[in-house]
Amino acid sequence: xxxxxxxxxxxxxxxxxxxxxxxxxxxxxxxxxxxxxxxxxxxxxxxxxxxxxxxxxxxxxxxxxxxxxxxxxxxxxxxxxxxxxxxxxxxxxxxxxxxxxxxxxxxxxxxxxxxxxxxxxxxxxxxxxxxxxxxxxxxxxxxxxxxxxxxxxxxxxxxxxxxxxxxxxxxxxxxxxxxxxxxxxxxxxxxxxxxxxxxxxxxxxxxxxxxxxxxxxxxxxxxxxxxxxxxx
Numbered sequence: 001x002x003x004x005x006x007x008x009x010x011x012x013x014x015x016x017x018x019x020x021x022x023x024x025x026x027x028x029x030x031x032x033x034x035x036x037x038x039x040x041x042x043x044x045x046x047x048x049x050x051x052x053x054x055x056x057x058x059x060x061x062x063x064x065x066x067x068x069x070x071x072x073x074x075x076x077x078x079x080x081x082x083x084x085x086x087x088x089x090x091x092x093x094x095x096x097x098x099x100x101x102x103x104x105x106x107x108x109x110x111x112x113x114x115x116x117x118x119x120x121x122x123x124x125x126x127x128x129x130x131x132x133x134x135x136x137x138x139x140x141x142x143x144x145x146x147x148x149x150x151x152x153x154x155x156x157x158x159x160x161x162x163x164x165x166x167x168x169x170x171x172x173x174x175x176x177x178x179x180x181x182x183x184x185x186x187x188x189x190x191x192x193x194x195x196x197x198x199x200x201x202x203x204x205x206x207x208x209x210x211x212x213x214x215x216x217x218x219x220x221x222x223x224x225x226x227x228x229x230x231x232x
Contacts, residue, residue: 008158009069012172015159018060018151023180025056043123043135050139054147061155076154077207089204090212097196097213098220104189118183124225133226140222145214152177152194153201153210161202170198193217 029052033045040048065071073079117125123136152173161169174194178187197210 008075008162009071010064010155010159012156012159012163014064015156018057018064018155019176019180021060022053022057022151026050026053028052042119043132046120046123047135047139050143054143057147057151061150064155076150077201077205078154079206079208082206083208086204086206086208087212090200090209091216093196093200093209094213094216095220097193097217100196101189101193101217104192105186108185108188112185118186121221121225124222125228133222137222140218141215145211145218148177149197149201149207149211149214153198154207157198157201166202170195170202173198 026049029049030045033040033048061076065073065075069075120136120139124133127133127136156176157169157173160172164172174191174197177194177197178191181187181190183190197214200213201207201210
């Protein structure tokens with residue numbers, strides 16, 4: 001199927017079905033771990049849930065992009081063209097996003113109490129030795145940036161933009177990005193970060209840019225948590 005450049009055939013409804021499926025997969029995985037009584041670390045639980053969501057989410061993208069609409073990775077913005085520029089733009093964009101989110105969070109703290117660290121952040125804070133960082137680093141710098149950008153920017157954003165316009169694409173994909181992190185206090189900063197990632201993709205047309213920016217943003221946060229550890 002040949003599609004006009006910049007247009008996608010899948011609908012916002014189909015995009016939301018994939019989101020619901022991957023969220024359900026994560027919930028089912030956590031229930032299964034509890035039901036089986038597995039005695040595993042919190043980091044391992046996060047990894048298993050994240051992998052379950054990634055498998056189901058990527059499976060949904062594969063079905064719609066490859067099977068139903070007979071397209072390829074370029075439909076999701078994945079291209080090897082100008083990859084060097086995409087990497088440098090992504091790194092600089094990730095640094096800018098980190099600064100922007102910190103500023104927004106600092107402003108919010110003037111009106112609401114500072115929240116407790118997220119459970120994922122506590123994996124870093126409570127690490128006792130370097131190997132305890134392997135799972136958080138893998139999830140924060142590889143798994144989350146790749147899977148979340150494929151879905152939110154590569155799949156959901158263009159579907160909303162195509163049906164409702166670019167403003168709705170920015171707003172809808174970014175707000176859902178903030179919501180799925182299940183953190184009411186950090187919803188607004190995460191939504192702002194999602195807007196920045198959507199802008200980077202919209203302007204570049206290359207998903208490698210927001211993937212790199214997302215990894216850079218997470219990497220900076222993880223590094224700052226890392227250097228705060230007492231054993232460093």
